[in-house]
Amino acid sequence: MTCHIDYQAPDGLLEGKIVLISGASAGIGRAAAMSYARHGATVILLGRSVSRLEGVYDAIEAMGAPQPAIFPLNLESATSQDYRAVAAKLEKEFGRLDGLLHNASILGERVAVEAYDPELWAKVMQVNFTATLGLTQVLLPLLERSASASVIFTSSSVGRRGRANWGAYSTSKFATEGLMQILADEHQGSAIRFNSLNPGATRTVMRQSAYPDEDPRVLRTPEEIMPTYLWLMGPDSESVNGQAFDAQPPKT
Numbered sequence: 001m002t003c004h005i006d007y008q009a010p011d012g013l014l015e016g017k018i019v020l021i022s023g024a025s026a027g028i029g030r031a032a033a034m035s036y037a038r039h040g041a042t043v044i045l046l047g048r049s050v051s052r053l054e055g056v057y058d059a060i061e062a063m064g065a066p067q068p069a070i071f072p073l074n075l076e077s078a079t080s081q082d083y084r085a086v087a088a089k090l091e092k093e094f095g096r097l098d099g100l101l102h103n104a105s106i107l108g109e110r111v112a113v114e115a116y117d118p119e120l121w122a123k124v125m126q127v128n129f130t131a132t133l134g135l136t137q138v139l140l141p142l143l144e145r146s147a148s149a150s151v152i153f154t155s156s157s158v159g160r161r162g163r164a165n166w167g168a169y170s171t172s173k174f175a176t177e178g179l180m181q182i183l184a185d186e187h188q189g190s191a192i193r194f195n196s197l198n199p200g201a202t203r204t205v206m207r208q209s210a211y212p213d214e215d216p217r218v219l220r221t222p223e224e225i226m227p228t229y230l231w232l233m234g235p236d237s238e239s240v241n242g243q244a245f246d247a248q249p250p251k252t
């Protein structure tokens with residue numbers, strides 16, 4: 001797995017690009033939205049907490065970056081009609097899509113498969129995988145209108161190797177990796193590329209829920225892991241399709 005943590009993005013890397021980020025209200029998604037906007041992209045902030053999304057919107061406006069847009073959507077209850085509404089609004093307002101960062105996810109519970117609540121398992125699969133699939137399906141025609149589009153699926157180390165007590169979360173990330181590979185193969189030679197990115201241990205609310213006893217100060221912040229997010233969204237990764245990346249080097 002390659003990592004581009006030392007990548008130095010030029011200021012105008014994403015100038016003129018239209019990029020949608022799911023789960024843009026907090027953690028890594030918020031940092032990615034801010035970072036993409038700072039590098040010139042018009043970012044579409046998708047998520048469920050409108051007040052938090054408005055906070056990101058205001059922070060982007062205050063930087064003097066291109067005016068963002070807020071698309072509220074709760075991925076837990078979203079239906080195919082909602083996904084189509086997102087695509088229709090995007091088409092009307094922007095006409096195409098150059099980048100898509102699938103980032104929104106929930107953790108679920110940390111118990112053995114035998115004890116896992118099946119309803120919670122289904123909820124985790126809905127938010128982390130089914131919604132990702134639904135959004136990708138309706139957004140493909142808009143991505144096809146881009147001269148060069150990048151779709152990034154957020155993975156995890158437990159989406160590449162299963163681990164005890166990671167149940168639905170791990171399964172959803174394996175499914176996400178599979179979807180990425182299928183789409184990459186289906187669109188080989190096209191102007192859209194599909195890759196996955198594992199952020200690695202990062203100082204966010206989700207990480208704290210998964211490891212409540214850990215001192216968060218030992219972890220990189222979302223802002224510190226942005227180089228690979230920028231590299232994979234920008235033109236320097238244009239020839240890369242169907243690959244799995246890490247945002248941080250492996251622990252030594």
Ligand SMILES: NC(=O)c1ccc[n+]([C@@H]2O[C@H](COP(=O)([O-])OP(=O)(O)OC[C@H]3O[C@@H](n4cnc5c(N)ncnc54)[C@H](OP(=O)(O)O)[C@@H]3O)[C@@H](O)[C@H]2O)c1
Nearest residue numbers: 023025026027028048049075076104105201202204206207
């Ligand atoms: N942090 C890590 O160490 C780590 C490690 C490996 C992989 N990852 C992956 O990195 C991604 C970001 O994680 P994070 O640590 O930044 O998590 P986080 O701080 O918990 O943020 C998750 C984001 O997803 C959104 N979200 C959750 N449920 C949603 C729903 N039903 N509808 C719409 N949006 C929803 C949240 O919105 P609200 O603001 O409304 O809650 C929030 O914006 C995830 O895919 C995660 O699996 C993280």
